[in-house]
Structure formats: structure tokens, C-alpha cells
Amino acid sequence: MIVDVHTHVWECPCHIGETFVHDAKVTAGAGYKDIHVNLDSHWEAMQPVDRAIVLGFRARHVGVLVPNEYVAEYVGRHPEKLIGFCSVDPQDPDAVEQLDYAVQSLKLRGLKMGPIYQNVAPTDSRFRRLMKRAEELRIPLLIHQGTTFCANVSLEIANPIQLQPLALEFPKLITVIAHMGHPWIAETMVLIRKNRNMYADISALFYRPWQFYNALVTAMEYGVLDRLLMGSDYPFTTPQQTMDKLREVNRMTENTNLPRIPEKAIEDLIHRDTLGLLGLG
Numbered sequence: 001m002i003v004d005v006h007t008h009v010w011e012c013p014c015h016i017g018e019t020f021v022h023d024a025k026v027t028a029g030a031g032y033k034d035i036h037v038n039l040d041s042h043w044e045a046m047q048p049v050d051r052a053i054v055l056g057f058r059a060r061h062v063g064v065l066v067p068n069e070y071v072a073e074y075v076g077r078h079p080e081k082l083i084g085f086c087s088v089d090p091q092d093p094d095a096v097e098q099l100d101y102a103v104q105s106l107k108l109r110g111l112k113m114g115p116i117y118q119n120v121a122p123t124d125s126r127f128r129r130l131m132k133r134a135e136e137l138r139i140p141l142l143i144h145q146g147t148t149f150c151a152n153v154s155l156e157i158a159n160p161i162q163l164q165p166l167a168l169e170f171p172k173l174i175t176v177i178a179h180m181g182h183p184w185i186a187e188t189m190v191l192i193r194k195n196r197n198m199y200a201d202i203s204a205l206f207y208r209p210w211q212f213y214n215a216l217v218t219a220m221e222y223g224v225l226d227r228l229l230m231g232s233d234y235p236f237t238t239p240q241q242t243m244d245k246l247r248e249v250n251r252m253t254e255n256t257n258l259p260r261i262p263e264k265a266i267e268d269l270i271h272r273d274t275l276g277l278l279g280l281g
């Protein structure tokens, strides 16, 4: 089975603020493409995979407020394929109640967080109360713990090392670190090596081909290739593009003595039992 563990749906401008779109444009330059998501296009892009996780995203600090109801309504149209994750903004006083509602009433099956976007450090009590509740609810966490194109954010709360105390405090919480924690890939690899309930997704990395190749080599050398999950970060890339680029990653090594990622390891990554690992099987 092929699972895309990391996809987004949102409408611009109603769910995504102007600053977020502006920062995306400035950073991407000539490579910018519209990030508005048309649900029919999302559905079409997911045809090459068997299951796709659709993430909510609540981060008032960067002007992103995708309603959890919107995610629930969309995944409810295709329950055979789509799995919805909610998001809650830790700055909201009633964030824990929102999480309970999203899981118990909206039937969303995981939690997406992004401290850099939400401007709350993972070690902050407002953040930790949500981790505690997620562990109690036995839902997996997908966390954007890495850098971003947004300008008005704090990089010092974005390093994956910030997750280390949470891993000790909530050992049963199943966590996926998005984008292998870029650019702190080595930190992410040692984190997932020692914490058996932590994984990392490879989404949105291939368009930096040298970093992508090195990220996979780093994972191989630390012995954690089997802890990596396939994800696209749709609409920034599609699952098909991501799988194609994974299968091409060894082109970097042609006519060199650089190490190759075994083809079997790449196919295993693409066909990973992600739902089983996340307790969603």
C-alpha cells in the first residue's frame, strides 16, 4: 500500500492570509506557483496513492486558519482513501477542548502542529498540554519542526532538538517530523533513532536535490531509512512527483564513488505500512 502522509487543503484567500502567500511568493521567486487548493485537483493528485492524510492547519501568527470542519467535510466525501488530521492553535485558551471536539465529534484521526508557525515553542506549557491530550487520545502527531519561508517567525523554536524533552515526557505519542526537520536533518535522524515512536516524512525536499540525496544518505548511515515515510506536501509537490524523484535520487552518484541508496530501500519507503506504524491501520 502507498500512503501520502502529508497533504494540505485550503482556500486562498479565505483560509490563508496575504502575508503567508506574499512570503511564499518572495521566497520562491520565479518558481512560485499558486498555492490555492482546488479540492478536485487534490483528489486527482491522490490517485497514484492508496491512502492520503489530509492535514488541518491552524496558526493565527502567520494568518493560516483552515477550519477543522472543512477538512472533516472533505475527507468524509472519500472515506475509503482520505484520513483527516485536525490542527489547533496552542495560543487559543480552549485549544484542548478544540482537540477533543475535532477527534470525538469531527472524527479526525491525528493532530498537525507547527510551532514555528504558531509561535509557541514545543516546550511551552500551552504546547505540552496538547501533547498530553494527544497521547491520552492515542492519536498520532505530525509536526512541522523545521524552517519555513515565512518571515515573521523564530527559528530558535523550530529546531527538532526542541522535541527531545517531549519524547521523554510523552513516550507513547507517535510523532512524524515533517520534511525530515529541514535543514536540521542530522538532528532529526538522531532523534528518530533513539525514540522508537518517532518518524520523519520526506515531503517537499526533492527540489533541493543535493540536500535530498544527502538526507537519505544520512538516514542510511544512521540506520533509520526504515523510519522514513512518504509524503508530498501537496500542493507544493504531488505524490507522483515525489515518488519519481525518489526513484531518481541515485542519479546524483553517476560516474562518482558516492554511496547509492539501495533500490529496495527506496521501494520499501514508498510502500511503507505508514497507517500501521501510526496506529491508523
Ligand SMILES: [Zn+2]
Pocket: 006, 008, 178, 233
Ligand atoms: Zn506541509
